Amino acid sequence: MEISLIVLVVVVVTALAFDFTNGFHDTANAVATSIATGALQPRTAVLLAGVLNLVGAFLSVEVAKTISGGLVDETQITPTVIFAGLVGAILWNLMTWLLGLPSSSSHALIGGLIGATVVASGVDAVKFAGIVGKVLLPAVLSPLVAGLVALAATYLAYRITARGAVGTVRRGFKAGQVVSSSMVALAHGTNDAQKTMGVITLALITAGALPANAGPPFWVIVSAGLAIGLGTYVGGWRIIQTLGMRVSAIESGQGFASGVSTATVILTSSHLGFPLSTTQVATGSIFGAGAARGPASVHWGLAGQVAIAWLLTLPAAAVVGAVAALVADTGPVGTIVVALVLIGVAGGIYAASRRRPVTADNLDELPVPPPPVDLVA
Amino acid sequence: MTINWGALALVAVVSLAVGVLVVVLVSLALVGLSAREPDAGGEAAEGTPTTGRLSPVVGTAAAAVCLLGAAAIVLYGLFLIVS
Numbered sequence A: 001m002e003i004s005l006i007v008l009v010v011v012v013v014t015a016l017a018f019d020f021t022n023g024f025h026d027t028a029n030a031v032a033t034s035i036a037t038g039a040l041q042p043r044t045a046v047l048l049a050g051v052l053n054l055v056g057a058f059l060s061v062e063v064a065k066t067i068s069g070g071l072v073d074e075t076q077i078t079p080t081v082i083f084a085g086l087v088g089a090i091l092w093n094l095m096t097w098l099l100g101l102p103s104s105s106s107h108a109l110i111g112g113l114i115g116a117t118v119v120a121s122g123v124d125a126v127k128f129a130g131i132v133g134k135v136l137l138p139a140v141l142s143p144l145v146a147g148l149v150a151l152a153a154t155y156l157a158y159r160i161t162a163r164g165a166v167g168t169v170r171r172g173f174k175a176g177q178v179v180s181s182s183m184v185a186l187a188h189g190t191n192d193a194q195k196t197m198g199v200i201t202l203a204l205i206t207a208g209a210l211p212a213n214a215g216p217p218f219w220v221i222v223s224a225g226l227a228i229g230l231g232t233y234v235g236g237w238r239i240i241q242t243l244g245m246r247v248s249a250i251e252s253g254q255g256f257a258s259g260v261s262t263a264t265v266i267l268t269s270s271h272l273g274f275p276l277s278t279t280q281v282a283t284g285s286i287f288g289a290g291a292a293r294g295p296a297s298v299h300w301g302l303a304g305q306v307a308i309a310w311l312l313t314l315p316a317a318a319v320v321g322a323v324a325a326l327v328a329d330t331g332p333v334g335t336i337v338v339a340l341v342l343i344g345v346a347g348g349i350y351a352a353s354r355r356r357p358v359t360a361d362n363l364d365e366l367p368v369p370p371p372p373v374d375l376v377a
Numbered sequence B: 001m002t003i004n005w006g007a008l009a010l011v012a013v014v015s016l017a018v019g020v021l022v023v024v025l026v027s028l029a030l031v032g033l034s035a036r037e038p039d040a041g042g043e044a045a046e047g048t049p050t051t052g053r054l055s056p057v058v059g060t061a062a063a064a065v066c067l068l069g070a071a072a073i074v075l076y077g078l079f080l081i082v083s
Helices: A002-037 A042-059 A079-098 A105-121 A128-161 A166-206 A218-234 A237-246 A252-271 A278-291 A300-328 A332-353 B005-034 B056-082
Strands: none
Touching: A002 A042, A002 A079, A002 A105, A002 A166, A002 A218, A002 A237, A002 A252, A002 A278, A002 A332, A042 A166, A042 A218, A042 B056, A079 A105, A079 A166, A079 A237, A079 A300, A079 A332, A105 A128, A105 A166, A105 A300, A128 A252, A128 A278, A128 A300, A128 B005, A166 A218, A166 A252, A166 A278, A166 B005, A166 B056, A237 A278, A252 A278, A252 B005, A252 B056, A278 A300, A300 A332, B005 B056
């Protein structure tokens, strides 16, 4: 009894750690373009996004859903499987953050859970058809849809405002960017904080601490909201730099159009029951808005790197989740060993990041500058 | 394996329509607000002087209507997040 309580505590703490990485990994989705155009100061932007993520965690009245629904056989899930899945997701989030690549935190979590489930219960417990329909296909289509919306919106924005006064137009678009960034941050808090609440609640249920079908207790809602809000506030500056400054030299009109595209696609898809990854939608929007001022103004090589990261997210997190499950399945000692290894590797990744630190103060120092803008557009 | 292509197509079409509408409304509003500035217009060079010049009152009124429309869509988005 005593020992399973220790395991449960480790699972809850790990889930909150994942929530934290989820926050700072995804800050860029909401604020990268606003920071790039100067619509918001960097620290103001992450504070705004952090607070709105926290608020978003409390807003939704929907009971937190389990992320694994339809992907793995849920009767086979144990606290150990959840723990191992979280370890895979956290490590992948940290690796991609180190490289400054935007990748889906949800896909990392799904991958980690799949890997851990395979080890614990065999391949039969994984529903591969669900993975194609819920993960692979949306991963291909969401950046295309978002990119198309942003492309069309940016093109029209430039056509229409060509007859306006330059200063008025720029100030107006920047104000619009603040609104669209806020909407994305709020929607992110609602969706992604719910995932962690669902994971913790699931762990509590499988451990027998909560009755089946219970909603998340209040302390779970508060701690999940705080973890994601704090993560967002800390700011994944490396990814902000990639999306805001390396993809293309974004102007306020493009930033506004991409923000509106991101917010619209996310809200439409989650409302119509075809949820898409916030990260992939935001990334697609920024590439689309960049391409509207001429394809040559976009750093397409970066798109290739991002696409590879997206392809690898699920399998890589699955492998780490599987290894973690192998060790953690040996008992509480194994779980603690995995937790210690996680802390060690995370510390190593953080140490590696200090070799080329990216902060709110040096965002403009790009490793590779974006291509010059093609003025024909 | 069933993929809900209908839902996906709907997401794409609705997103495109709403996203473009919001950006167009705000862009039009900004053109309207530009009429309030004394030396507004990069219009002169393009050579349609009669239609290009909005009076400040008309411009402001048009901007207000456009921004109200955009604000209504944003509020509906907020409603979707909360509900």
